[in-house]
Amino acid sequence: MSGVVIRKARPQDERVLADLDRRTWSGESSAGPRPGVGPHFFDRFHLPEHFLVAELGGRVVGYLRLVQPVLVASAAHVRQIQGLGVDHDVRRTGVGLALVEAACAEARRQGARRVTLRVLSVNTGARRLYAKAGFHIEGILREEFYIDGRYVDDVLMARSV
Template sequence: MSRQPPLIRFAVPEDDGALSRLDGDTWSYLHAVVERREPPYPPFFSDRFGPRDHLVAELDGRVVGYIRLVRPTSLPSNAHVRQVQGLAVAPAARGHGVGRALVRAAVEESRRQDARRLTLRVLGHNTPARKLYEAEGFVVEGVLPEEFLLDGEYVDDVLMGRSLHDGTWRSAGAGES
């Protein structure tokens, strides 16, 4: 695997097969709350999540990771928030900065979309992911204890978030007299 930094780009419809395989190949109770699927894997893109909701990482011309970045709700009052709703890195690409590059790209894309916050949920026992998110500025904002029963073990759902503004933002009317 190349030591070049990964190329990060938006997904395109032609990535569907590669992303579907990646999702299936990386499945683990460490991060998944749904049952394991066996090949042939279903389509990756759906009516709910399309190519523009995903940033993908390429190394040596191959898709080796993705991050799903979406609005958490359709409410106008929540339009300033983006949420990571999935991150996967191929086992062979781990340790090559792919996950970190995807998280950083999600932060930058969220800022480009004028979001003020970026949030995510991570399973309490997923120490590698939690350490990555913490290193990238995310903090624990809440814990839902024993939220999931996975492979016979109760697992916490950890809510994390980070601010995306530089402190210069003012609410409408702030400072006006």
């Protein structure tokens, strides 16, 4: 999307990211509980440097969390997308794809060779986005979660960077 700026998150983004996280949360996109009310988004496991932020016209419209999922030297070549949120009014405009592509570039800059992610099987929009960005299914954990009265598969996807 033209005009989208992707940057690293800053501590002062916390309130706007917390609000965006609440607005974009759904049972189709997260196996976790609905985010609570309040300004808290960052904590000791979710640091600003783990996040990329998408801005459009100076307004934060998306975020993505990128981390090394297993903190051992033998896995230093892998990064994982652990969260992606895009404001409803700019979905399907390229913001999500811009964030994913920026995350892959950042992973490569950090020396990674692979980027992995987990996505709920019912989140068809996210699965299409990841496939468009070159991610392929590497595994499926059948009935991994029980959400809203139904069992949901966890789809494991990855791509080289």
